[in-house]
Amino acid sequence: MKLALLILEDERPVREALKRDLAAFARHLRIEEAEDVPTALEVIEEIDAAGDRLALVLADHRLPGTSGVDFLIDLAVDDRAFATRKVLVTGQADQDDTIRAINEAGLDRYVAKPWTADALRELVRDQLTEFVLAAGVDPLPHLAVLDAERALSIVGERGDL
DSSP states (O other), X not given: OOEEEEEEOSOHHHHHHHHHHTGGGTTTSEEEEESSHHHHHHHHHHHHHTTOEEEEEEEOSOOSSSOHHXXXXXXXXXXXXXXXXXXXXXXXXXXXXXXXXXXHHXXXXXXXXXXXXXXXXXXXXXXXXXXXHHHTOOSGGGGGGSOHHHHHHHHHHHTOO
């Protein structure tokens, strides 16, 4: 079972920049991308069918058709996305949209465009760790993409080591 990260972004250069900045995770993490919500739903089906776990979604707000916030709200009640961490990566969500994302989608973080690569990698590592701990996933196979110190301390407290 692999952890999966979904990048939901309609602008190809932005998707490519996110993937480039997260390339260090690619050997240990399934990184998928979608340009709109219907494609994102297909990707989630593929992740689920492969027996992998959707650990993190990085979603833009302004998308063709369904907005990123509406997608995250729907994802919050999707059984396949139990414990999935939700991050809005946008420069265009207004305050009302952001409040809806927090209140209705359980938004975990907000990243303003443009981001810095180091801050993005730190956020992804932190959110993947939160997912593993919340979902009860064994962190040991995923240590390369987690905050290893934090994950191992939890494992030690549970007596898994």
